[in-house]
Amino acid sequence: MGSDSALINGVESDATEDIEPFNSDWMRKYRGHTQLVLKPESTEQVSEILKYCNEHTLAVVPQGGNTGLVGGSVPVFDEIVLSLARMNRIRSFDEVSGVLVADAGVILEVADQYLAERRYIFPLDLGAKGSCHIGGNVATNAGGLRLLRYGSLHGNVLGLEAVLPDGTIVDDLSKLRKNNTGYDLKQLFIGGEGTIGVITGISIVCPQRSNAVNVAYFALESYEKVQQAFVEAKKQLGEILSAFELMDNASQRLLHQASGRKLPLGGDHPFYCLIETSGSNTEHDSEKLQNFLEYVMGEEIVLDGVLAENQTQIKELWSCREGVPEHLPHWGGVYKYDLSIPIAELYDLVEATRERLGHLIGDTDEHPVVDAVGYGHMGDSNLHLNVATRGYNKEVEKILEPWVYEWVSKRNGSISAEHGLGVAKKAYIGYSRSETMVKLMKQIKDLYDPVSIDEMWTCERMC
Amino acid sequence: MGSDSALINGVESDATEDIEPFNSDWMRKYRGHTQLVLKPESTEQVSEILKYCNEHTLAVVPQGGNTGLVGGSVPVFDEIVLSLARMNRIRSFDEVSGVLVADAGVILEVADQYLAERRYIFPLDLGAKGSCHIGGNVATNAGGLRLLRYGSLHGNVLGLEAVLPDGTIVDDLSKLRKNNTGYDLKQLFIGGEGTIGVITGISIVCPQRSNAVNVAYFALESYEKVQQAFVEAKKQLGEILSAFELMDNASQRLLHQASGRKLPLGGDHPFYCLIETSGSNTEHDSEKLQNFLEYVMGEEIVLDGVLAENQTQIKELWSCREGVPEHLPHWGGVYKYDLSIPIAELYDLVEATRERLGHLIGDTDEHPVVDAVGYGHMGDSNLHLNVATRGYNKEVEKILEPWVYEWVSKRNGSISAEHGLGVAKKAYIGYSRSETMVKLMKQIKDLYDPVSIDEMWTCERMC
Numbered sequence: 001m002g003s004d005s006a007l008i009n010g011v012e013s014d015a016t017e018d019i020e021p022f023n024s025d026w027m028r029k030y031r032g033h034t035q036l037v038l039k040p041e042s043t044e045q046v047s048e049i050l051k052y053c054n055e056h057t058l059a060v061v062p063q064g065g066n067t068g069l070v071g072g073s074v075p076v077f078d079e080i081v082l083s084l085a086r087m088n089r090i091r092s093f094d095e096v097s098g099v100l101v102a103d104a105g106v107i108l109e110v111a112d113q114y115l116a117e118r119r120y121i122f123p124l125d126l127g128a129k130g131s132c133h134i135g136g137n138v139a140t141n142a143g144g145l146r147l148l149r150y151g152s153l154h155g156n157v158l159g160l161e162a163v164l165p166d167g168t169i170v171d172d173l174s175k176l177r178k179n180n181t182g183y184d185l186k187q188l189f190i191g192g193e194g195t196i197g198v199i200t201g202i203s204i205v206c207p208q209r210s211n212a213v214n215v216a217y218f219a220l221e222s223y224e225k226v227q228q229a230f231v232e233a234k235k236q237l238g239e240i241l242s243a244f245e246l247m248d249n250a251s252q253r254l255l256h257q258a259s260g261r262k263l264p265l266g267g268d269h270p271f272y273c274l275i276e277t278s279g280s281n282t283e284h285d286s287e288k289l290q291n292f293l294e295y296v297m298g299e300e301i302v303l304d305g306v307l308a309e310n311q312t313q314i315k316e317l318w319s320c321r322e323g324v325p326e327h328l329p330h331w332g333g334v335y336k337y338d339l340s341i342p343i344a345e346l347y348d349l350v351e352a353t354r355e356r357l358g359h360l361i362g363d364t365d366e367h368p369v370v371d372a373v374g375y376g377h378m379g380d381s382n383l384h385l386n387v388a389t390r391g392y393n394k395e396v397e398k399i400l401e402p403w404v405y406e407w408v409s410k411r412n413g414s415i416s417a418e419h420g421l422g423v424a425k426k427a428y429i430g431y432s433r434s435e436t437m438v439k440l441m442k443q444i445k446d447l448y449d450p451v452s453i454d455e456m457w458t459c460e461r462m463c
Numbered sequence: 464m465g466s467d468s469a470l471i472n473g474v475e476s477d478a479t480e481d482i483e484p485f486n487s488d489w490m491r492k493y494r495g496h497t498q499l500v501l502k503p504e505s506t507e508q509v510s511e512i513l514k515y516c517n518e519h520t521l522a523v524v525p526q527g528g529n530t531g532l533v534g535g536s537v538p539v540f541d542e543i544v545l546s547l548a549r550m551n552r553i554r555s556f557d558e559v560s561g562v563l564v565a566d567a568g569v570i571l572e573v574a575d576q577y578l579a580e581r582r583y584i585f586p587l588d589l590g591a592k593g594s595c596h597i598g599g600n601v602a603t604n605a606g607g608l609r610l611l612r613y614g615s616l617h618g619n620v621l622g623l624e625a626v627l628p629d630g631t632i633v634d635d636l637s638k639l640r641k642n643n644t645g646y647d648l649k650q651l652f653i654g655g656e657g658t659i660g661v662i663t664g665i666s667i668v669c670p671q672r673s674n675a676v677n678v679a680y681f682a683l684e685s686y687e688k689v690q691q692a693f694v695e696a697k698k699q700l701g702e703i704l705s706a707f708e709l710m711d712n713a714s715q716r717l718l719h720q721a722s723g724r725k726l727p728l729g730g731d732h733p734f735y736c737l738i739e740t741s742g743s744n745t746e747h748d749s750e751k752l753q754n755f756l757e758y759v760m761g762e763e764i765v766l767d768g769v770l771a772e773n774q775t776q777i778k779e780l781w782s783c784r785e786g787v788p789e790h791l792p793h794w795g796g797v798y799k800y801d802l803s804i805p806i807a808e809l810y811d812l813v814e815a816t817r818e819r820l821g822h823l824i825g826d827t828d829e830h831p832v833v834d835a836v837g838y839g840h841m842g843d844s845n846l847h848l849n850v851a852t853r854g855y856n857k858e859v860e861k862i863l864e865p866w867v868y869e870w871v872s873k874r875n876g877s878i879s880a881e882h883g884l885g886v887a888k889k890a891y892i893g894y895s896r897s898e899t900m901v902k903l904m905k906q907i908k909d910l911y912d913p914v915s916i917d918e919m920w921t922c923e924r925m926c
Contacts, residue, residue, distance in 0.1 A: 143641050151618040154618050154647060174875070177845070178880035179803055181879050181884055182884065182901070183659075183904045183907050188650070188651070191647050208698055227559050235582065238670075280699060288744060344557070377641075412638070414642035414643070417641035419643065420643045432642065433645060437635060
């Protein structure tokens with residue numbers, strides 16, 4: 001870096017630190033070869049770095065916990081890595097309003113633990129919580145497990161502090177729940193994936209933590225019944241419903257085969273659902289959930305069901321959902337799609353995929369595909385279509401892509417419900433956005449980043 | 464209009480229709496003198512109108528239900544009025560996902576009634592619901608009575624259709640709860656007050672309607688206790704809490720004097736609060752509310768309280784809150800401020816205002832001010848400061864403005880929590896937004912409306 005040393009003095013990563021983790025993602029799917037990782041400790045340092053890099057046309061990629069699934073935080077063009085890891089302070093918390101203000105580099109679980117001690121909860125939860133940064137969560141508009149109950153980050157984030165490519169500090173760190181004074185510009189950074197600026201701080205409204213959590217797992221005979229159960233759950237459990245997850249037969253069968261784990265219900269049913277409730281009164285919640293289960297079984301919407309009776313059983317039931325992505329790589333490879341599809345047609349895609357793969361699917365080694373399975377956040381119309389294979393296979397890939405995207409596009413769905421575009425899906429945005437929308441996005445990109453110092457920030461990346 | 468007649472053919476308002484209501488607001492505070500009201504029936508017609516006006520530099524003001532409080536929909540510069548009144552179709556509703564798609568000109572109460580028949584609820588409620596349009600609600604990012612429970616429109620609006628000043632149709636009418644494919648541009652139009660485009664359709668996720676509604680009204684000895692009661696309500700009522708409203712002693716005293724209405728509780732207490740719960744089970748909710756009231760009275764957080772036992776009593780208790788703005792004009796004039804203030808300091812402003820007005824306040828006619836009162840959405844840190852006067856009075860106005868805005872600004876509050884900027888507060892944006900933020904907003908305005916065909920859309924309006 002030579003002449004840049006004055007700039008990086010004090011913010012460069014420790015010389016003894018291994019640079020390798022910054023050059024790859026946790027799935028080891030994307031790879032970069034950065035020579036320099038900068039770890040600023042303040043918003044002013046982030047501003048100085050970006051200003052300098054902008055003036056010297058040096059490419060930069062911001063990196064939080066580096067837990068993304070689409071390569072968005074990996075220096076695939078060998079950019080300078082701007083790590084937010086040292087910006088990890090809780091700035092303030094108001095115990096009356098529930099408003100938390102914190103640096104972008106605070107780890108999600110650390111923030112949630114801080115809130116738990118004060119009987120509050122972070123309105124977002126996801127598998128990577130032990131590593132991911134709250135700034136990265138906001139930059140990627142993470143969805144996760146609590147969206148059904150607490151809504152999206154677009155509603156919960158009250159304010160942002162961000163640095164534009166030219167070093168301008170966007171000081172929009174409001175702690176107010178209501179502020180109707182002009183355009184809500186912070187929204188562009190929520191889900192903007194760091195392409196128009198680096199988030200350095202967030203302000204977010206947090207709900208009270210629930211005392212009571214209950215979980216049920218049940219079997220259904222058709223996707224039609226799954227939809228009926230979902231409507232009934234919203235009706236009867238309304239305000240305490242905190243998750244409604246769908247798992248198809250294949251997902252549970254493969255989970256059983258790969259993990260050897262016994263499933264909670266006997267028999268072999270086409271669909272399974274997991275319901276979680278969170279509320280302030282254990283007795284009331286149990287009664288509601290019991291009534292709901294009696295009703296849906298009486299009406300033959302549900303075939304069979306089980307209610308967790310303690311913390312261990314709650315974890316066991318959740319593992320039937322969370323264990324699916326964990327164990328599917330067992331046979332060698334998985335093609336993963338994270339899709340939003342209108343709820344009535346959501347499961348059709350899994351069936352269409354199986355049909356399309358046809359003779360490639362089978363139980364024996366000569367078949368490249370083990371099965372296509374569907375699971376996901378039914379409550380958010382968010383399907384995870386996973387195709388488990390006996391190793392990565394070009395023939396299978398060609399059959400699936402872009403066919404899956406075309407199928408979703410025809411139904412006005414989204415080719416990336418919660419994972420974002422990153423480098424993985426940048427070429428496919430046209431399947432979920434019109435030409436007009438892509439053009440309008442390019443305008444915004446050009447407005448905030450005319451120099452495009454970062455390869456990650458070029459229109460190429462977005463379109 | 465002469466040569467414009469081809470354009471306006473079929474979209475002009477009925478020749479027999481009185482044009483007067485389009486030229487003034489319902490408070491009769493703002494006045495315009497438009498000669499032409501256009502009432503398009505389709506998005507394509509809106510596009511043609513704006514394109515034509517843009518090319519011919521004709522100023523336009525979009526108008527929904529014209530129920531705003533800041534003059535944002537009144538043709539104060541004698542612009543052409545673009546009324547959305549004829550675009551009033553419900554386009555679709557999905558009974559499983561709860562997603563409603565509708566024209567911008569649908570009246571809020573009509574939309575809510577449509578949803579009520581299907582056991583759903585519009586996630587927004589406000590006094591003007593019988594007249595206001597859902598498009599106008601979104602354009603002004605209306606807050607209202609259900610925000611505490613269902614969150615802001617930034618979280619609930621899933622998609623938008625809007626027309627830019629040059630006639631471009633922004634086709635972002637997604638019905639998906641999750642769609643992380645690029646910048647969330649629709650957010651700029653939510654709360655953009657029609658200054659960068661006209662909203663013609665919205666897609667919004669609606670929650671299940673609650674079967675059970677309970678209301679309590681109680682008295683407290685200090686603002687400190689009000690905050691304690693709020694924290695306790697969130698803790699004990701959590702998921703069923705749907706309103707926490709604050710009314711000070713003066714607001715209730717003046718309501719009593721102006722209306723002759725008997726107040727629900729005897730004695731004379733410094734503060735009153737109204738709590739509403741909405742849930743799926745009447746018995747559970749009543750028990751929670753009863754337990755809460757017993758606890759806060761046992762702990763001496765609350766001095767006295769009453770619980771509504773039927774629909775009539777619910778209305779009576781609500782009228783103690785809603786009757787305040789209705790009856791305050793009784794003495795001749797009211798200076799109204801709609802402010803967001805950090806919750807700990809929220810009530811300080813009312814006391815500071817009384818102190819500042821000093822000898823001007825009094826019970827007899829020689830005193831220009833009757834009293835300064837505070838009430839509002841405690842749950843959202845949103846204070847309505849109202850100064851009741853014996854007629855509009857320049858001396859009083861000068862004492863209050865810009866002092867109130869300065870006071871709020873020093874505490875990083877908002878000078879317009881939910882009403883917007885309109886023409887009333889455009890000059891004051893600097894009290895709630897930094898120079899950087901105002902500059903960034905101007906960039907957006909220039910990007911979407913370089914010609915600024917509409918006086919309402921000039922930077923003047925925003926800054």
